[in-house]
Amino acid sequence: MHIDVAIIGSGPAGLCAAITLAKKQRSVVVLDEQRKAGGKLIGQLHEDPKEGWWIGRQIAEQMQREAEQAGVTFLLQREVWAIEPGWTIKTSGHQDITASYVILATGAQEKPTPVPGWTLPGTMAIGAAQVLNNYERVRPGKRIAIMGVDPLAFTVAQELKLAGAEVVGIFLPPEGLFATEKAKPQSTIGYLSTMAHLAPNPWLRLAGSMAKHQLIQKMGSRFYPKAGMKVFGVPLRLRQALIAIEGANQVEAIQTVKLHRDGKIIKGSEESILVDAVCISGGLLPLVELASSCKTVNIDELGGYVPLHSEEMETSKEKLYVCGNITGIEGAKIAMEQGKLAAMSIEHKMTGSEQAMCDVKMQIDEVERVRKHAAITFMPNLLDGRKKMKQLWDKFQQESRDTYEVR
Template structure:
């Protein structure tokens, strides 16, 4: 399948409105797009990447000559089936399209206008518009990072980033890699790295796993999740990887790059226990403390959100995956972190619901298949909530930071500067801290530091949560020239 079918179709991809525009070609978006297309809708599938699969099903570039890319993935057969269905469908796959906002059409127009910049990650800088009667948001999630001394050294990467390097680039972040943070992703990352030849001296989990036992019903209803954990656990045992729970990396050592980490025991609030620090030699650290739903596009349109058990914000959705804004659906991690299988299930429900709305056939959503999908979704969502509650960051993690620790990497704002803004200038929220220190004003727009800044601004004892979702007119950074090129009276087609 071509990486960018829109290149073959030239500008007719931006002409007549589609029945459905799907933003994000990961598990949820891909499933939603093919489901709606098979039910008779015209569908545009937009994604910033050149390939479908999202973050979960990353695949190496053909030039790398990977013989068995499926060996790096779990449940590859499901993805292979989705790709087959996509190839057989009439879905227009607009690869390399960086969506920066979604808006209603002109006054009285019920259509949506999706604004994007062509080129992977928007580097093409050619603004285009895609019109659609309905929209499905499947924008996924980003990693939550909590800073600590030395986390900006070369060799420190996100846990998901390490997995992405392996899946798409066939490279390891180092030869001796400590995996740390919190959440089930750590086990998958560690087993993948070890299988690929890395030495993994330890997996360092700040929480424990006893929290899962508090909701035995959710565990019993999702035996496949237990099976996945057993597979990863067996892999770690086979490679001699030590699992250290109730522990955290509290410092990274090195000059030009990572040379070692200090691992300390932490209490239930994630406060380091004095005298428990142990140094582990390594040349890389893969660290992450869970995932944060990417809701910027939705909140810019006024979609309601909800607090999740691990303190993040996800979209509030009805039983058919529709947001609080009519005609706008969401699936996958935008509604709460739950994994690939849940994302595919939600994508199928959303695609069917959008088709029912456009075609005027509400009976589609009452079919036996949709009822079963909803039951499956509810079972997996219950487990996802259990998982989130088991790995919620404790407020004591701020004690990992000394005043010299960089919190905002883009603007080089330290923990000391943020504490000064709170203690001396009366800042009580992330927005005020940003205005006083520039924390969160850099290229990532707070995606790396937002949770940490919000927690420091809230003061001692506050949980580690991101700031409440803000309604931003631009969901992602976009060149000023793109905005200047927009013609407000132009209804469709590429903007020139």
């Protein structure tokens, strides 16, 4: 089978890219290892402070319908093992697919944070809890503890509460190889300041933005109530770490300790809290395994290793494009706009038309606009990361030109 564009990943980025290209009469195949299209979108259910309810499952279904009507072919339950320049797509199906262009829209994966007892049934990654709760409509437990303080923990805590669960608290992880700064109350308060816009009331928003200052972070961590403060009705326990999960055959309780503001344990502060489920939120990593044929760069502000790419979403390898969380961890709305941008850039490459170039320029501005108004910011210094990427891309372009001229 030969097609114009193969898109790997049917999350919001891949779906938007597919719709945009199919509407330009390009032949498009979307491959995804999951049985449903939509990627992480299908588990999302939250209230956007400005735009009301965000029901990911419905949005994904609508986009899949729109894509199919425009002529997109979906190959679901089809894992892509490798892509070879040219492009040949090696999949778990019997037949290879060849395509003139490839878009990698493989999204992100969760980082694990191990804790003693985490293999007990009832312990799960926060993303699994999100899909179970919002998509499968199965509440992960009645009394739930969340370990790890980040935007996903807040989002899912709210979603679990909506489903009728009691969330006993969001706790810090134990300090160790997998959590250093994230295990300290003081640095976590600093990190929280980057999420101030998510706070449910103006007082917390103000406190959050003030916490950008180091002195306030120190004071905040000293005076932060040991019993925690409620965010969306869920106790945020910044001075308490979850150090073990206990139970005979399944989760029955968590062991916690109270912390000094530098993260040191307060002796004799151990407490056992009864729960029947634990969700672990350790952060997200761009999924770059398929990007081995192009250059990748390590930019912490974007989430780790990501393919080197231009503002137009082009990689260092000809006719290979990227969009969505593989380029850096951001919310679904930005992934969608990046998907459209990657598609428009390919259209421009294919036609060379001025109109297509205009579309690309306008879409670059649109990505920026949506980014500026994002309700969820996963990476606190994301804009610095995007700047670094631009500099690295310019350097790469310059070096490629120099090499070409020497030859």
